[in-house]
Amino acid sequence: MDKNTFTDCYSPLAHEELMTRLAAIRHVALDMDGTIYMGSTLFPWTKAFLAKLDALGIGYSFLTNNPSKNIDDYLHKLEGMGIGVPRERMYTSALATIDHIRTHHPEAKRLFLLGTPSMIAEFEAAGFESAPATEGDKPDMLVVAFDMTLAYPRLCHAAWLAAQGIPYVATNPDRVCPTDRAEVLVDCGSICKCIEYATGREPDVVLGKPDPGMLTGIAARYGLQPSEIAMAGDRIYTDVATARNAGSLGVLVLSGETTLETALASDPGPDLTARTLREFGELLEEARQSRP
Template sequence: MLSRSVASAVTPVSSSSLLPNSKPIFCLKTLSGYRSSSFCGGCIRKINHKPLRMTSSNITPRAMATQQLENADQLIDSVETFIFDCDGVIWKGDKLIEGVPETLDMLRAKGKRLVFVTNNSTKSRKQYGKKFETLGLNVNEEEIFASSFAAAAYLQSINFPKDKKVYVIGEEGILKELELAGFQYLGGPDDGKRQIELKPGFLMEHDHDVGAVVVGFDRYFNYYKIQYGTLCIRENPGCLFIATNRDAVTHLTDAQEWAGGGSMVGALVGSTQREPLVVGKPSTFMMDYLADKFGIQKSQICMVGDRLDTDILFGQNGGCKTLLVLSGVTSISMLESPENKIQPDFYTSKISDFLSPKAATV
């Protein structure tokens, strides 16, 4: 269970402040990481039945010139904890990136805490532990935080009723984490086999006890799931719409990029005309959870990732140092583009540059 400080991320606003015919306002401070002078990020306001919601366009990224990492030892000595993204930083698909084992061993030898945070929801923490082991990396399950776990942890933090069900558009990782947390669920990969026979007068039934729809990356995504999730969100009173992440692309193999979980989430956004609560990066939910669990000061954390709009923004929203590696999605031309407004504190080619006092030239 989360501590009071993290669980209080969802705060109901007093009903006395509501307009006639309006519904309660929930302030999701910790979840969003978005910033606004008018109201907290992630707020859902339903006034006269017209929902208003903060989106990623409201994020205020850090706008300063980034520096190439030249003195790795100085950065290492300045923090206590390193949070690493996985895809594009530790591995690509099922292939380990060069120099990773030696780098992690060196950081542990220096007494640094290592944490691994991934937006990929296809596996549970236990399953990710097995992947690390298969790749020859000694990583404890307690050091791994996937967005599948974040979805279950969020439901725990709001005391989601145990008599309600969760409909899952996603894979086994979400199901396993929900089961470990004691929640009832339906959907998942099994619904990937279902088909809808459209004929005159056909009405698709759905479970009215579903109180939340969780959407993650799903290789078994189909029209049945879109319609079922849409019915739950639109017709079940108070049904939550939760996304593990909105990543545009992901690394399923090391040969190319593949459509990410954001494509599945986008389909439900289109059909429901609602924005989801995002529990993965760049939402600060997992950052606050980690800081609370390990008793870490965020100023003593360095977030290392390959994506500007998720990893680096995640670190910046959490008040951490940030290091971009160019071993994954982001290239040097993307980083230096005038259109890019998200600037990390440092950048380098790959995390094995930590092994040299002078980081490798990009």
């Protein structure tokens, strides 16, 4: 399909190759904000898309770079939208950060967590101690996240800690969080840039998407090959890049942050660009029906 004649979907792959790759999909990893809902509004096609996956025998998980809510918060939000899922189908960048610290910094117990109370509770439930923003206090590690409760003194303390050289991890690289409100929600990547401008220090590690860890975890959990997983989301630099880094199919939906112009100009671009999950689901169904 010519990029200039985009209607509902575009892929740089030949149609036959696209159908072959879609027919192999056994699990879809779904971004949340901008993909299945926008802010507090569920997209009208989301439930039908999930029902189609069930009908096709395709599993799915929800992946989000937004660490501002803990797993229980997300499950409660989804339940309020009429979507009931078990805990094992949810994976957030906060959980990815907890896993990373346990693996790579097992000695770290006291953390300064620049994040929401909900996220801090997630870390405390995992056995970490949340260090206060006390002048001169140096915990084992600095963790910076998407913090909608950000207070200036805590930001200044985080910057001081970064300047001290202690291990420093960011939960996700997102510049903004998608929203249905008339404002810009400054996300973790922008907060880290503020700290970098003040101190010259970047995070040692930036977790969440596009790090492939979430998808490799799904592959291990369900006994899948990377090529059997599709990652669907509204961002090229996180969702699509995650799929590319993991060797999975990258699907961009235009229901969130990314515009059509940006999508078509991207190089490398998504394996598939669709207006919404509805169109992606129709292609998955077509691919299944066309299998010999």
